Structures are given as structure tokens and as C-alpha cells.
Amino acid sequence: MGSDAPYWHHRLPVDVTSLGFERLLWVVVAIALVGDVATTFAGLYLGLSESNPVARGAIDGYGLGGMLALKGFAVGVALLCRPLLPQVYRPIIPAGLALPWTVAVCINLYMISVVA
Template sequence: MSSDGVYSHPRIPVTATPAELERLLWVFVALSLVGDIVTTFVGLHLGLAESNPVARGAIEGYGLVGMIVLKGLAVGVALFCRSLLPREYRPIVPAGLAVPWTVAVCINVYMISMVI
């Protein structure tokens, strides 16, 4: 079977370098981190419970400071792992933080809306 070399590849209409994408994703990490902390503590204030046992232990033992330290440790591990990757793969690191934290924010907002 032969081909004339014409293939249709879907393209994102905006081009960005891996460094630009990574920078944007780190902004997303910061926003999702703050959103997770805020919505977690609003939910706790309204009587909801933290479902993550590690986060629950940090919050019960040290409150807001414990949660911030826990998030800081996650960012620190991510930054260390980032240095082990080739440049073109580094955007996966902030995406790996931002996606689950954004999902947590969405779940928290949903749970808060059910209580209010």
C-alpha cells in the first residue's frame, strides 16, 4: 500500500513552546492550589469532612499551616522531578499537580453547594 504523503493532522490553532506551556501550567497550579485550600476550609467550616486521609491528618494536627506545608511538599517533589525530565516533557509535571487539584476544587464546590 502506498501513500502520497498527505495526512490530516489535527492542529491546535495556537502554537506554544514547551517552556511557554509549562509557564502557563504553573500559573494553573497556583490557582488550583489556592482554590483547593480555600474550598477545603470553607467546606470544613460548613461541617463537611476531608476525604483524603493524609490531608485530614495534616489539617487536624496543624490546621491551615499543615495544609500549606502538605501542598508545599507536593510542589517541592514536583520541582525536583521536573529537573529529571527533558525540556519538552517538563509541562507534564505542573499538569500532574493542577489537574487533580482542579478536580478537587470542583468536587469541593459541588459539595459546598449541596450544603448551602
């Protein structure tokens, strides 16, 4: 079965390259990292507890420094793995950090709103 109808091509108002998209995702990573750390410690201050056992151990043992070291380790591993991928697939690396940290921020904000 075929169609002679013209194809619809939608173009974005700007030209997006994989490098530009990757840079945008690294900005999202930085914002999500700061948001996750800030909302985690705000929640802890309000009496909530950290549900991630690795993060809980880092916070219990070393406080903010432990949390930042944990996040720094994750970013470091991501940066080390980045050159292993072809350029077109490299946005997967920051997306793999940005997505769970953004979800964590949303969950933290919800939990804070329930307690506050």
C-alpha cells in the same frame, strides 16, 4: 491502503512551545492550589469533612499551616523532579499537580453547593 488526499494541518493562533505550555500549567497549579485550600476550608466551616486522610491529619494537627505545608511539600517534590525529565516532557510535572487539585476544587464546590 493509502490516500492521496491532502493532510489537514491545524495551527493554533499562537506558537506554543513546551516551555510556554509548562509555564501556563504552573499558573494553573497556583490557581488550583489556592482554590483547593479555599474550598476545603469553606467546606470544613460548613461542616463537611476532609476525605483525604493525609490532608485530614495535617489540618487536624496544624490547621491552615499544615495544609499549606502539605501543598508546599508537593510543589517542592515536583520542582526537584522537574530537571530529571527532558525539556519536552517537563509539562507533565505541573499537569500532575494541576489535574487532581482542579478535580478537588470541582468536588469541593459541588459538596459546598449541596450543603449551602
